[in-house]
Structure formats: C-alpha cells, structure tokens
Amino acid sequence: xxxxxxxxxxxxxxxxxxxxxxxxxxxxxxxxxxxxxxxxxxxxxxxxxxxxxxxxxxxxxxxxxxxxxxxxxxxxxxxxxxxxxxxxxxxxxxxxxxxxxxxxxxxxxxxxxxxxxxxxxxxxxxxxxxxxxxxxxxxxxxxxxxxxxxxxxxxxxxxxxxxxxxxxxxxxxxxxxxxxxxxxxxxxxxxxxxxxxxxxxxxxxxxxxxxxxxxxxxxxxxxxxxxxxxxxxxxxxxxxxxxxxxxxxxxxxxxxxxxxxxxxxxxxxxxxxxxxxxxxxxxxxxxxxxxxxxxxxxxxxxxxxxxxxxxxxxxxxxxxxxxxxxxxxxxxxxxxxxxxxxxxxxxxxxxxxxxxxxxxxxxxxxxxxxxxxxxxxxxxxxxxxxxxxxxxxxxxxxxxxxxxxxxxxxxxxxxxxxxxxxxxxxxxxxxxxxxxxxxxxxxxxxxxxxxxxxxxxxxxxxxxxxxxxxxxxxxxxxxxxxxxxxxxxxxxxxxxxxxxxxxxxxxxxxxxxxxxxxxxxxxxxxxxxxxxxxxxxxxxxxxxxxxxxxxxxxxxxxxxxxxx
RNA sequence: GCCCCCGUAGCUCAAAGGACAGAGCGACGGACUUCUAAUCCGCAGGUUGCGAGUUCGAGUCUCGCCGGGGGCGCCA
Numbered sequence: 001x002x003x004x005x006x007x008x009x010x011x012x013x014x015x016x017x018x019x020x021x022x023x024x025x026x027x028x029x030x031x032x033x034x035x036x037x038x039x040x041x042x043x044x045x046x047x048x049x050x051x052x053x054x055x056x057x058x059x060x061x062x063x064x065x066x067x068x069x070x071x072x073x074x075x076x077x078x079x080x081x082x083x084x085x086x087x088x089x090x091x092x093x094x095x096x097x098x099x100x101x102x103x104x105x106x107x108x109x110x111x112x113x114x115x116x117x118x119x120x121x122x123x124x125x126x127x128x129x130x131x132x133x134x135x136x137x138x139x140x141x142x143x144x145x146x147x148x149x150x151x152x153x154x155x156x157x158x159x160x161x162x163x164x165x166x167x168x169x170x171x172x173x174x175x176x177x178x179x180x181x182x183x184x185x186x187x188x189x190x191x192x193x194x195x196x197x198x199x200x201x202x203x204x205x206x207x208x209x210x211x212x213x214x215x216x217x218x219x220x221x222x223x224x225x226x227x228x229x230x231x232x233x234x235x236x237x238x239x240x241x242x243x244x245x246x247x248x249x250x251x252x253x254x255x256x257x258x259x260x261x262x263x264x265x266x267x268x269x270x271x272x273x274x275x276x277x278x279x280x281x282x283x284x285x286x287x288x289x290x291x292x293x294x295x296x297x298x299x300x301x302x303x304x305x306x307x308x309x310x311x312x313x314x315x316x317x318x319x320x321x322x323x324x325x326x327x328x329x330x331x332x333x334x335x336x337x338x339x340x341x342x343x344x345x346x347x348x349x350x351x352x353x354x355x356x357x358x359x360x361x362x363x364x365x366x367x368x369x370x371x372x373x374x375x376x377x378x379x380x381x382x383x384x385x386x387x388x389x390x391x392x393x394x395x396x397x398x399x400x401x402x403x404x405x406x407x408x409x410x411x412x413x414x415x416x417x418x419x420x421x422x423x424x425x426x427x428x429x430x431x432x433x434x435x436x437x438x439x440x441x442x443x444x445x446x447x448x449x450x451x452x453x454x455x456x457x458x459x460x461x462x463x464x465x466x467x468x469x470x471x472x473x474x475x476x477x478x479x480x481x482x483x484x485x486x487x488x489x490x491x492x493x494x495x496x497x498x499x500x501x502x503x504x505x506x507x508x509x510x511x512x513x514x515x516x517x518x519x520x521x522x523x524x525x526x527x528x529x530x531x532x533x534x535x536x537x538x539x540x541x542x543x544x545x546x547x548x549x550x551x552x553x554x555x556x557x558x559x560x561x562x563x564x
Numbered sequence: 565g566c567c568c569c570c571g572u573a574g575c576u577c578a579a580a581g582g583a584c585a586g587a588g589c590g591a592c593g594g595a596c597u598u599c600u601a602a603u604c605c606g607c608a609g610g611u612u613g614c615g616a617g618u619u620c621g622a623g624u625c626u627c628g629c630c631g632g633g634g635g636c637g638c639c640a
Contacts, residue, residue, distance in 0.1 A: 032580070034580075034582075036583070037582090037583055037584075037585085037586090038583085038584080041583075045582090045583085047581095047582050047583090047621095050582070050620065050621075051582095051620095053620070054620085060620075083583075084583085085582095085583085085620075085621085086582095086620090087582085087583070130640085167640090170640070171639090171640065172640060285638095286638075287638085288638045289638095290638090299566070299567080299636090300636080303637090303638050305638085306638040307638060309638085310638045311638075316640095317638085319638080319639095319640090320640075345634090346568075346569070346633080346634045346635075347634065347635070348635085349567085349568050349569080349634070349635060350567080350568080350634090350635045350636060351635095352568085353567085353568095373568075373569080373634095374569095375568095375569055375570075375633070375634075376633080376634070378633080416576090416577075416578095417576080417577060417578090418577085418578085419569095420569055420570070421569080421570060421571095421577075422569075422570065422632085422633050422634080423576085423577085424576075433589085435602065436588090436589070436602080437602095438587095438588060438589090440602050441588090441602070441603085443602085444600080444602050444603075445603095447600075447602090448599080448600060448603085451599070451600055452599050452600090454599095455599055456599085459599095494580070497580085498580075502577095502578085503578090506577095506578060506579095506587080509587075509588080510587085513587090516603055516604070517603095517604075519599080519600095519603075519604085520603075520604050520605085521604090523598075523599070524599060525599045526598095526599090527598095542599095563600080564600075564602065
C-alpha cells in the first residue's frame, strides 16, 4: 500500500536526519499520513512535524524541511513540499500512478486486500432475530452492517465466520409453538382458543397447513404440551428455512446457525454457572440466582436464573445473560475464535456491560469481544411513523423491502450512515427514489465500462490485447481515477480497524465520480487510427476501474451489473 | 435520577485531533449529430445546538447546559 510505503520513508527520513545530526535524538512516534484537504497540496501529508516540535525542540517548519530533505528517493514520489505551519506534503509521480493500472489488473479480485488480520479467526454474529417469523425491516440494518463488516474483515486478512444465534429456548419460541398448535387444531376443525401471547401473523396459519399436508393430524393425538413442544421444534426449523431463503436474496449466507438450546443440552450452561459460583461471583436471593455485576463496576447486580415463584417453567428461568455467558465461552474458549464480534441494536445496549463483566468474571479477556451497537432505524411511510409488532402481525418484512426496493439499494442505504446515527428510513421515498439512489450512480459507472469494453470487442478487438503504453495516461482525470482506485486499500483498512462499514459506500461513490469525470473528459474509443495507442491505454484503465468498482460493490454485497 | 447514541448546508449524511468543514438530494443556470444524460459542468447554501476548558491546533477530546432517540424489571 502506497501510504504504508510513504510512512516508512518518512520514518527513515527522520532516522537519517538524526544520524546526520540535523535532528536531535528522540523516539519517533507513529507516523500518520493523511490526505490534504485540497488536491493542489498533494496526495499525502504528514503533520508529524507539528507534533514533533516540543520533542525535537525545533520549530515545526524547520522539522518539516529537514524531513523533506532526508526522504529517500522513490519512484512513487513526484514532489515533496512543506507547508506552514509544519506539513510535509507528497505528490505522487504521474508516471508511477499510470503504471499502477497494471498492478491493479494483476491483483484482479484480490485488489484492495490488506493483511491486518494475519489469518486470525474472527466470528461475526449478527441478525440473530428470534426464530418466530419472517425477518422484519428492523433486522435489515443489523444484517447489512454485519455482513458488510464480515466481507471487509475477510478483505483485511481475517478468517471470518458468520453466525446466526438461534434463540430457540425460552418463552418466545414457546409462544410460536402454541400459536402453530392453535392454528393447526383450528384447521383440523377443533375449537382451540388462540393464545393471548401468540403470533397473529398469517404465516402461522400457512405453517400449520404445511404441517398438516406433511404429517396429517398426528399431533392432535399427543397431549397438548407435548404437541406444542413438537410443533415448536418443527416451527423453528421451518422458520429457519424461510430465514435462509430471505437472507440469500439479500446476499447473506451464514456459516453456522447456533442453537441457544444446545448450550443447555450440552450442559455448558450449568458448567458456567458452577464456574461463576466457584469464583464467588454469584449468590442466591429470594430464590433467584444473581451475578455480582457490581463487583465489575456496574451499578446493579444481574439475575441469571429467575426464581420458581416468578417463573414456573424451569426451562424459562435462565435469563438472556445466563445464555450469553456460556455462549461467549463457547465462542472464545471452546471454539477458540480470536475475536467475537456482535452486532446489536440499541435496544440491547444495556446488556453490553453485563456481558463484558461476565467475560471478565470467567477470565476471558473482554478485549476479544467487540459489540457493535447500532442505533435503531425509524421507519416512516410518507413521513408518518410506523409501529411494528411481530406478535400483532403488523410489520413489514425484509422480503417486502427486497421486493419493493431491491437488494442493492437496500444494502447500500442501510450501511450508508454510521451505526451511531438513528437513521430514518422512509419506505415511500425508498421506493419512489430508488432510481436516484446513489447505489445506481456507482453501478452505472460499472455498466458504462462494461459497455465500452463490449464496443471495443466489437469494433476494435486488437485494442484489447497486446501491451499498452500506460505512460500515455497523463490527463488529470486519468490520474485522479488511479488515485481513487488506490484508496480502496486504505478504505478496507479503515473500515476493518474501526469496524465501520459506512466508509465503503462513500468510497464507492467517489470512485464512481472519478470514473464519470474521466468518461466525460477522456474518450476511450475513437474512429481515428492515430488514437489507437491512447485507446489501448485507456481501455486498460477502464478495465482496472471496472475491477475496483466491482470489488467495492462486492464488499457491500451489492451486484455489479454489466448493463443498466 | 443514572447509562449509551446523536445534534454539521433547506433535507439525508461524511469528515483516523490537523490546513479555507465536504458529498448526495432539493433549489437555480447550463451541456446529448460523439464510447449508456441513471452522466457532466456551473452557482447558491455554515457562528458544526449553546457555554467553558485541554491543545501549537477542536466538528472531533473533557466538563456543564439545551434538544432528540434508546436503555435502566426475578419481561423477552
């Protein structure tokens, strides 16, 4: 990565200056290169001299000039300048930039990869909505953030596993079983009251009918509780299949569907409770088992297992926390992931300190856990707030959204803003303005290139083969395009280190803009035979751009169309 | 009352403590006999909620206030 190269050159310049007595001895702080605010200032700038002033006991400008003087020569550097009050600015050499086109084409689908992760195993757990019905639009942001982050981490050299945590224990899925049972019995002509806490959506009836078609009325022969348990199990499996189908439409595929119930069945939950007890961080009060969260800096203790007086069914007494702790143990100790990343909605933010405290109590380094809390999406339709309830059967599904807006626009829109902002998502506008969505701007650039390449293959196929003289690429629009392509690596690094997928769409848009400007200013194909060489070079540039656009789009799970 | 997130152009949002705070949409004015006009060019729009502090330097960090969202149960 060019920024890394320059960073190292600056470091060497300082060492060299120190060796020559031009700068006093001091330990060099990390060198950071940024992009200057205006292009005429150069491509990269170091503000290090400003930070060094007190350390080196020299005026910043003097340090800047000294560094500039000592930077070792390098092909990539066209110009080094200093600027008040103490910047060293680097401008990349046009010739070097032009040659990067070949390097980008060589890298192919690998272009943009950076090796931050060094093969470390990272798990991203996301969506993880209760398996009680179709995914709602509320889960869509979770999905988009989680999957994009997983893609970015893969590009950053991590070994990534995507996981969906299936909450198949507890009361929500029991309600699902009871709801199916009621519809099932009703369909078979038996008067069965629908449970008060049941799921009222139409899909429950459909599931009941599907079960009848497959298994007939055999569950009516069972005792009711047993039938509900059985239908719950079948229902969860059916819901998971539907989730897989919906998620596949959204370009998301999980490696693992992890069952919460399995934590209990395997005995891990009991084991963890014993471990916590052995460490003296639990106690029993009023028949409930408590975790001493206050010992880890929290303001309240937390319940792990509720008392029999409050919850009669023993299966439903463990709280979320009681499952979360064995689950994190399973991730980080049993399965040995180096890091566990969670994507949680803001409505679960309160659980974050408890889980981290639990990790500490179990002797698991909380730094291996990274919980991304995203603010909730406010859904509106024509400016009016929409209230959603899965139980009441009043909600918009992810599938509806994919039908109306399309997967590409949905994913792009949902990762466009930082996870920290509560975004408004107006359904009416999302549908209406779908053609003005920035995602099409980027895709259009890709399609335009594909079209140029088709035309070239048709009218002048020889231009697509043979050695191109990249040194002919000297137009500002051509060089800007190369500059923009080279930034992909930086964006991957930024998004992966800060775990902020929202940098990708902004980058993709900038890259699209650089191409559209190039397209305007530089004609690729020409009827004039004298233009053959420049056409050949520009075709290479166009192919490289197509490559990088496709990669940027793929990192977002967005398709790169050949025509639009 | 306590905790988390946010407050930047008319709207939606960017901005690894760095230089004159940037995009898109919207408004206004231009550009298609030329590789896809889902494009390009120009123009307008700002006391970064308010007040202090730290720093050579603050939209960014700290404190206080104001406003919005979320969370604080033996609910899930």
